[in-house]
Amino acid sequence: MHTILSKKILTERTWHMRVAAPLVARKCCAGQFIMLRIHESGERIPLTIADWDRAAGFIDIYFQEIGATTELLATLEPGDTILDVVGPLGNPSHVEKIDGTFVMVGGGFGIAAGYPVARAFKEAGNRVVAVLGAKTRKLLICEEMLKSVCDEVYVATNDGSYGTQGLVSDVLQGLLDEGEDIRLVYPVGPPIMMKIISQMTLPHKIKTIVSLNSIMVDGTGMCGSCRVTVAGKTRFVCSEGIDFDGHEVNWDEMMSRQKMYGRQEAVALSHHHEHGACWGGAR
Amino acid sequence: MSDYSKNLTIAERCAIPRQPMPHQDPVERISNFNEVALGWDKDTAVEEAHRCLLCKTPKCVTNCPAEIDIPGFIRKIADGNFLESARILRASSALPAVCGRVCPQESQCELTCSLGKKYQPVAIGRLERFASDYALFEEELPIPDTAPPTGKRVAVVGAGPAGITVAGDLVKLGHEVTLFEALHEPGGVLVYGIPEFRLPKEIVRLELEVIQKLGVRLVKNFVVGRTATVDDLLEEFDAVFLGNGAGAPKFLGIPGENLNGVYSASEYLTRCNLMKSHNFPGNSTPVAEGGKVVVLGGGNVAMDAVRMSLRLGADEATILYRRSRKELPARIEEIENAEAEGVNFNYLVNPVRFIGNEQNWVTGVECLRMELGEPDSSGRCRPLPVKGSEFVVPAEMVIVAIGQSANPIVASTATGIETDERGYFIADDDGRTTKPGVFAGGDIVTGAATVILAIGAGKKSARAIHDYLGDSRWPAEILS
Ligand SMILES: Cc1cc2nc3c(=O)[nH]c(=O)nc-3n(C[C@H](O)[C@H](O)[C@H](O)COP(=O)(O)OP(=O)(O)OC[C@H]3O[C@@H](n4cnc5c(N)ncnc54)[C@H](O)[C@@H]3O)c2cc1C
Ligand SMILES: Cc1cc2nc3c(=O)[nH]c(=O)nc-3n(C[C@H](O)[C@H](O)[C@H](O)COP(=O)(O)OP(=O)(O)OC[C@H]3O[C@@H](n4cnc5c(N)ncnc54)[C@H](O)[C@@H]3O)c2cc1C
Ligand code: SF4
Numbered sequence: 001m002h003t004i005l006s007k008k009i010l011t012e013r014t015w016h017m018r019v020a021a022p023l024v025a026r027k028c029c030a031g032q033f034i035m036l037r038i039h040e041s042g043e044r045i046p047l048t049i050a051d052w053d054r055a056a057g058f059i060d061i062y063f064q065e066i067g068a069t070t071e072l073l074a075t076l077e078p079g080d081t082i083l084d085v086v087g088p089l090g091n092p093s094h095v096e097k098i099d100g101t102f103v104m105v106g107g108g109f110g111i112a113a114g115y116p117v118a119r120a121f122k123e124a125g126n127r128v129v130a131v132l133g134a135k136t137r138k139l140l141i142c143e144e145m146l147k148s149v150c151d152e153v154y155v156a157t158n159d160g161s162y163g164t165q166g167l168v169s170d171v172l173q174g175l176l177d178e179g180e181d182i183r184l185v186y187p188v189g190p191p192i193m194m195k196i197i198s199q200m201t202l203p204h205k206i207k208t209i210v211s212l213n214s215i216m217v218d219g220t221g222m223c224g225s226c227r228v229t230v231a232g233k234t235r236f237v238c239s240e241g242i243d244f245d246g247h248e249v250n251w252d253e254m255m256s257r258q259k260m261y262g263r264q265e266a267v268a269l270s271h272h273h274e275h276g277a278c279w280g281g282a283r
Numbered sequence: 284m285s286d287y288s289k290n291l292t293i294a295e296r297c298a299i300p301r302q303p304m305p306h307q308d309p310v311e312r313i314s315n316f317n318e319v320a321l322g323w324d325k326d327t328a329v330e331e332a333h334r335c336l337l338c339k340t341p342k343c344v345t346n347c348p349a350e351i352d353i354p355g356f357i358r359k360i361a362d363g364n365f366l367e368s369a370r371i372l373r374a375s376s377a378l379p380a381v382c383g384r385v386c387p388q389e390s391q392c393e394l395t396c397s398l399g400k401k402y403q404p405v406a407i408g409r410l411e412r413f414a415s416d417y418a419l420f421e422e423e424l425p426i427p428d429t430a431p432p433t434g435k436r437v438a439v440v441g442a443g444p445a446g447i448t449v450a451g452d453l454v455k456l457g458h459e460v461t462l463f464e465a466l467h468e469p470g471g472v473l474v475y476g477i478p479e480f481r482l483p484k485e486i487v488r489l490e491l492e493v494i495q496k497l498g499v500r501l502v503k504n505f506v507v508g509r510t511a512t513v514d515d516l517l518e519e520f521d522a523v524f525l526g527n528g529a530g531a532p533k534f535l536g537i538p539g540e541n542l543n544g545v546y547s548a549s550e551y552l553t554r555c556n557l558m559k560s561h562n563f564p565g566n567s568t569p570v571a572e573g574g575k576v577v578v579l580g581g582g583n584v585a586m587d588a589v590r591m592s593l594r595l596g597a598d599e600a601t602i603l604y605r606r607s608r609k610e611l612p613a614r615i616e617e618i619e620n621a622e623a624e625g626v627n628f629n630y631l632v633n634p635v636r637f638i639g640n641e642q643n644w645v646t647g648v649e650c651l652r653m654e655l656g657e658p659d660s661s662g663r664c665r666p667l668p669v670k671g672s673e674f675v676v677p678a679e680m681v682i683v684a685i686g687q688s689a690n691p692i693v694a695s696t697a698t699g700i701e702t703d704e705r706g707y708f709i710a711d712d713d714g715r716t717t718k719p720g721v722f723a724g725g726d727i728v729t730g731a732a733t734v735i736l737a738i739g740a741g742k743k744s745a746r747a748i749h750d751y752l753g754d755s756r757w758p759a760e761i762l763s
């Protein structure tokens with residue numbers, strides 16, 4: 001049982017939650033995630049560990065309400081418990097002093113997920129730039145948090161309500177045009193964004209590391225649900241990643257696998273809307 | 284009350300026919316998840332027990348990796364003392380009700396049963412199931428005494444058959460045992476792999492309760508190699524046993540295997556068993572269902588997956604296997620069960636690629652016909668492709684059940700534990716790895732095998748760990 005210590009709404013459907021998980025906090029590093037299961041008949045879902053306090057024994061998660069499980073999670077209040085939290089899972093991101101600028105490109109919950117990696121690269125003595133994207137200013141999350149660990153933070157909004165009007169890729173292009181000496185790009189967010197950024201950096205031969213968010217069941221390498229093709233080989237995201245070379249990922253396959261349960265997810269969501277509060281699963 | 288002492292002659296015992304196992308009707312059972320084999324009543328069990336000759340040097344025992352006193356427990360059934368029978372079983376095995384169901388008895392104890400030379404062997408497995416179920420459901424067996432505390436602490440990694448055995452044996456010897464399990468449910472393959480209709484999860488839960496009552500501390504949701512490394516554990520514990528199983532699914536490496544609708548058997552069965560997808564959306568983990576289901580492989584895992592798909596509403600369920608029926612590695616009983624349930628078996632075919640539609644969903648498996656060539660080193664005939672024999676088996680879902688390999692998480696985060704080229708731990712007969720204080724056994728040493736071999740390995744390791752806790756000695760030769 002893991003107690004929810006605090007909860008804050010950041011935008012309409014994005015939440016920050018602090019959860020007691022001493023064993024995870026003791027060991028976790030930038031780039032790792034947890035699997036959580038809210039109750040007996042719940043699904044196991046992966047969420048990135050965005051921050052942690054080893055001494056106090058808690059971790060921070062940021063999540064977007066997009067389906068039955070994340071909507072249910074959003075209804076829990078401080079003091080409530082989550083049945084299972086397991087982690088830290090995945091391999092820690094490879095962090096080192098690089099010869100040039102590190103650029104974290106974040107979209108949606110990816111901004112929070114990329115935060116610990118940006119911080120780690122800063123701590124390793126690098127120049128760190130963040131490019132954050134949102135549809136509109138109201139939906140932008142974690143800007144202050146990123147500012148505290150980055151040399152520069154740029155924002156792109158689709159409607160131009162804040163920062164540059166356009167996409168994160170436009171801002172990245174601008175940085176390249178201005179001659180920023182970019183050596184490593186780290187896009188985190190929706191696969192389509194990660195795909196576009198990877199395609200952009202390829203001709204410039206800029207190393208691009210992506211954190212893949214494929215569908216998972218166990219998160220420990222036991223089932224193969226999370227598999228993707230990287231450099232022509234089948235790889236398990238949870239046990240061999242989650243970071244991979246963005247230039248080698250088969251994006252179309254990755255994106256279509258993410259939609260594998262589209263029909264069932266809709267059923268689950270309407271079931272949740274009807275029965276949400278009673279967690280009506282038979283065992 | 285001893286019925287056995289009625290002193291039947293050997294001839295009279297031999298004349299008793301082997302008792303059949305009643306089964307749920309095939310038509311009915313494919314629309315439920317309940318156990319297929321219904322078990323015996325007392326009279327049937329006692330009757331079967333009378334077939335045993337109580338051999339002075341019982342050949343059956345030599346082929347039981349758990350070293351169960353087989354004539355001893357069978358005699359107690361014949362005497363009507365079922366609880367005492369269960370006590371004898373539990374003295375040697377932490378999972379008798381499981382083994383009585385899933386052990387490949389035909390190639391273990393029953394293979395060497397003396398009666399089997401001229402008649403059918405004693406149904407040892409079914410008797411084992413009967414007596415141990417009796418102690419789980421009818422009359423409780425008192426929890427045995429444990430030795431006085433030794434003050435030694437042992438970490439057991441993985442709550443599968445190997446880990447459960449080590450934990451149970453060591454706790455009885457007075458050691459303090461913590462059992463770490465990666466998943467939210469202990470039991471290993473017994474809970475996430477083998478389906479309810481073959482092994483009810485209640486059985487696994489009750490048998491685990493016994494070792495917990497003995498004092499084993501169970502820590503779920505703890506992934507060794509992530510939540511803590513083996514080296515971390517060695518700072519807190521005097522010895523570590525690795526029983527983490529051969530949990531990583533193998534794929535064929537042919538085009539299209541990552542199409543939607545293509546599952547590993549591990550994923551499919553985990554969704555169905557551990558996550559209870561059959562109850563979706565009440566249980567919120569989804570699984571693809573219905574349509575034409577094709578399963579690749581011919582072992583127990585393939586049989587479980589194909590039979591599960593029927594219960595989840597497949598219109599048609601087909602096994603594709605490279606060789607012929609007689610080479611199928613699955614237990615005969617399970618092959619017959621699958622056949623009775625209406626599974627199609629398509630022999631001598633080899634998949635070469637998966638075919639998908641625009642939405643990246645699988646629509647079929649392209650195969651080659653095979654013919655059997657000369658026997659290979661395993662003694663089985665080697666299948667050879669027939670040129671130009673390509674054909675497509677239509678499928679809306681494909682389950683790949685061609686085996687498991689080693690999950691690297693534990694080994695890759697530990698220092699000084701050597702593995703072979705396939706990633707399995709190198710260990711001596713008693714489970715000693717190349718790192719002092721670290722033992723390993725079960726599928727993670729042998730490669731995917733059987734429940735009883737994992738239990739056997741666990742028993743040997745438990746003895747070796749007990750010795751090591753006493754004298755801290757580690758043989759030099761494996762440290763080379
Ligand atoms: C390594 C990793 C880290 C992640 N970190 C975060 C995070 O920090 N914050 C956040 O908001 N989201 C994160 N996600 C995505 C998050 O897991 C999904 O949003 C969540 O599982 C959706 O569950 P649902 O029931 O609410 O929605 P559903 O209706 O079930 O699914 C909506 C979409 O979520 C994805 N999804 C569904 N089930 C899973 C699953 N078991 N595993 C992965 N994806 C799934 C699918 O693409 C699906 O289309 C991460 C995913 C991965 C793999
Ligand atoms: C579908 C299926 C059907 C089968 N049918 C039969 C049958 O009929 N008869 C038979 O005899 N055998 C059968 N087998 C084989 C048998 O189940 C295995 O040989 C046996 O379970 C091996 O036991 P084990 O203890 O070595 O490993 P497992 O049962 O695999 O248990 C390993 C445990 O370790 C846990 N673990 C893994 N990694 C970690 C980690 N890093 N940290 C903590 N815990 C970890 C796992 O979650 C698991 O609980 C079948 C196997 C499958 C998959
Ligand atoms: S454990 Fe297996 S091999 Fe041993 S007696 Fe029981 S069925 Fe036979």
Ligand code: SF4
Pocket residue numbers: 334335336337338341342343344353354395396397398405407
């Ligand atoms: S070998 Fe057969 S007949 Fe003899 S003791 Fe064992 S089970 Fe009984």
Ligand code: FES
Pocket residue numbers: 215216217218219220221222223224225226227236237238239
């Ligand atoms: S989620 Fe099961 S192997 Fe990655």
